Amino acid sequence: MTTFDGKTVLVTGGSRGIGRACSRLLAKNGARVAVNYRSGESQAQSLVEEISAAGGEGFATRADVSSPEQVWKMVDAVERNLGPIELLVNNAGIFDFVSHNETTLDIWQRTLDINLTGT
Numbered sequence: 001m002t003t004f005d006g007k008t009v010l011v012t013g014g015s016r017g018i019g020r021a022c023s024r025l026l027a028k029n030g031a032r033v034a035v036n037y038r039s040g041e042s043q044a045q046s047l048v049e050e051i052s053a054a055g056g057e058g059f060a061t062r063a064d065v066s067s068p069e070q071v072w073k074m075v076d077a078v079e080r081n082l083g084p085i086e087l088l089v090n091n092a093g094i095f096d097f098v099s100h101n102e103t104t105l106d107i108w109q110r111t112l113d114i115n116l117t118g119t
Contacts, residue, residue: 002029003029003030004026004029004030004031004087005029005030005031006030006032007030007031007032007086007087008031008032008034008078008079008082008083008084008085008086008087009026009031009032009033009034009085009086009087009088009089010034010036010074010075010078010085010087010088010089011023011026011033011034011035011036011089011091012036012065012088012089012090012091012092012118013036013037013038013065013091013092013093014033014034014035014036014037014044014047014089014091015035015036015037015040015041015043015044015047015060016037016040016043018091019035019036019089019091019092020035020043020047022089022091023035023047023051023058024047024050024051026087026089027051027054027056027057027058028054028056030056031056031087032056032057032058032059032082032083033051033056033057033058033059034058034059034060034061034074034078034081034082034085035047035048035058035059035060035061036061036062036063036065036074036092037060037061037062038062038063038064038065038092041060041062044060044061044062045060047060048060057082059077059078059081059082061074061077061078062074064114065092065114065118065119066110066113066114066117066118071118090118090119092114092118092119093114093115094110094111094114094115095111096111
């Protein structure tokens with residue numbers, strides 16, 4: 001594993017699942033980790049506490065990646081708290097488990113906004 005000593009990493013969708021695992025591994029290998037979340041504040045905060053308890057540095061930041069305004073505010077907050085972002089893990093994504101007959105234009109547009117435009 002590469003060492004990420006002193007590097008600031010932003011992990012979108014970092015509070016759960018794959019993003020959480022990436023955040024943990026990056027912190028374990030020396031990165032300062034910004035954990036982005038949209039709705040999982042308690043999960044993000046608990047992960048930051050876990051990172052801190054292990055001697056690392058973390059920061060939880062809320063932003064919907066489909067909103068450019070929120071993304072710019074998030075980047076500013078991360079850089080003020082952890083320093084310039086040197087690595088980005090584009091992990092945020094959604095999937096609505098509905099049949100094609102139940103997929104509405106709103107569901108489709110939200111999926112594109114987060115999974116494609118957000119990236």
